[in-house]
Amino acid sequence: MSGRARAAALVAVLALVLLPWTGAVPAGAAGRPSVEVSTSQAGTGGSVTVSGSGWRAHALLMMLVCGQSSPSQGVIGGTNSCANAQGRAVTTDAKGGFSKKLPVAEPPVPCPCVIHVATVTGATASADAVFHVAGHAVKPLPAEPAAGRLSVLTETRLDGSSGLLTWFGAPPSRRLVFTVGNAGSGPVRNPVFQVGVAHGVFAPQWDDQEWRGTLAPGGKAEIGLPVGLSAGAHGDYTVSLRYAGRTLAEQPWGVGRPWGVTLFWVLLCVVVPAAVFRAGMAVVDRLRPRRRPGRSTGPAGHRGPRLPELTLRLPRFGAAPEKAPPAPTLPWFTPESDPGAAGRLSAPHHDHPAGPTGATGPTGPTAPTSPTSPTAPTRKGPT
Template identity: 65%
Template sequence: MTGQAGPAAHRSGSHRWAAALFVALLMALLPALPVLPATGARAAVTRAADAKPVVTLSEQQAGKGGEITVKGGGWRPKALLMMLICGRSTTDRGVIGGTNSCANAEGRAVTTDARGAFRKKMPVAEPPVPCPCVVHVATVTGEQAAADAVFVVAGHPIAPLPKETGGRLAVLATTRLEGDSGVLTWFGAPPARHLVFTVGNLGSAPVKDPVFEIGTAHGVFAPQWEEQQWRGTIGSGRKARIELPVELAAGAHGDYQVSLRYGGKVLAEQPWGVGRPWGVTLFWILLCLVVPAAVFRIGMAVVDKVRPRSSRAPGRAGRHRPPGPADATAKSAKTPRAVRIPGRRRAQGPVADPVAGATDGPAATTAALPWFTPDSAPSENRPTTKGHS
């Protein structure tokens, strides 16, 4: 038994050593194997998220009234973009002056495909400021992204760009909106917040009393910019925490986008969801119920005021009113006193009144008939005349 178990154990140990050697060789060869590219929509989304947005033009120069084709790639899938021809702009400094330096009326909107690419034709227009010019493409909603391509508008004047100041501000931390809405906002008061952010001076000179621009946009509409100046000095290499007030119009509600711009460049964006002012809706519902009720009450009061007050008014002629003390007095005053006949006893029971035409009761006496007189009336003591027997 012992001699037979020795060769079997030797063979199993050899197999384990062979398996370990194979695994070691496989691990050594894995880094040298080529990585196969991903396929499908998942790979397209991954490439679009990692790539940087780019813009290319079919022509580098064209005159007013012409047409060029703008192509792009590396954008977010299904993103809404705006294409503009802007002056006083370069690819390194961006659009100086913001959209005020662009031909906004001739701009075009385009939506990227599932891979983050697009292709769109747009007309050539002259910007309101001199060149150098670029075709500026930027996202309208969502995360901010932009790209520029150098373009020459033939026949448009060219002027040197303004000198760059020594100070250069940049946002160092995430912006946020601080504050809360009060009770009046529920009834349509303007919503208000404070935009809080931290900026640093990356330039070589200090920045004194910088002027920022706060823009509020609703949906796909362009932001409305408002200048706000911050009092203070930011030295070179220093940073500062800044709070700027932000206020919307009365009754505003929905999804808004708050943007911060300095020197014609957008530094940060912050979404803001504003609730609906339900107090205004409740007010209109109550108004629709109270006003008709008040008008109805006023109308009924007017009708009751102008209605005639006659005793026999229409609708009341057939009503019976029970007799009262005043009616009994009037009736007794109109009824003549009964004439008593001498020698006759009072009649038992009720008798009819010839004048009133009604029965007054057991206390009433019988009146003399008009064709009898007291002398001609038959007497109870007078013997009855009989004929001869």
């Protein structure tokens, strides 16, 4: 077998081996979501089965019937051109596919119409399938300008973070950053974008913002536009970017609750009653009547004469009797001023022989004379 024949046989074997693997790859696995419908036309009141593949696993999607749209230009009027009330939500499986019935309803604008499927949370992704609502008006799409045509090339993001003031209710602010490219045949000078912020199911409020610059055909540029909310805003928001009536991108924005405001009101409910209570007590203390000096020192509010306190002592059985306290000595009568004692001291005394210690008496000069001792006999003098 020649070398060429061997190479051809090897290529055939490799093709047979790899063919089942290539055939098993689902459509849209390269990161391009796709949408298909069971029928291309249905009337109001009917339903159509919508299936898709290539989406993120376990992603939440929204399906809508939109007018004035095409797969190439997208939904020109945004969600305002869709039958939002009859929309349906669906969640993809582990492989990124889904299939669900969607009721057919007339959109608020004429056809051409599409079945528009877009992600609700996470990275923005969308896909459209051509669909005609039977009996609904049809109006041609507006002609695209001959000048440049802008499209978003990369996923949008919100730059910035919340500070301390935002925690206390200051308006949250971010910067919407995206990269656009000029897919038209002419330059685009100073394009005016529309940035809208929607909360929940409400429609976004659009704000015109001009970007100063020029985009040549085939050129691209990174643009950042400011986005802000009102003071105290919190919850889940959606930031939308629109240019020339076409929605270019949508970006979810979760804003935390300003807990500083809640803390402020809690402290206010505690501090204000405490301050009022202290002020009231100060007023009561100032208006309360004061006790005059020299009056009774009894308890507050007692203005009558205070009675002496009586103490009743009961004897204790088995205890030694208490000694009676000595009788108090009157200030005008002392032992030195007793007239009887003075007379006794002035009575004559006989001399006694001196004792061995030289004392003048049997007990010394300092021995007191007892009034109960026997009186010594007196000698009679010559008569």
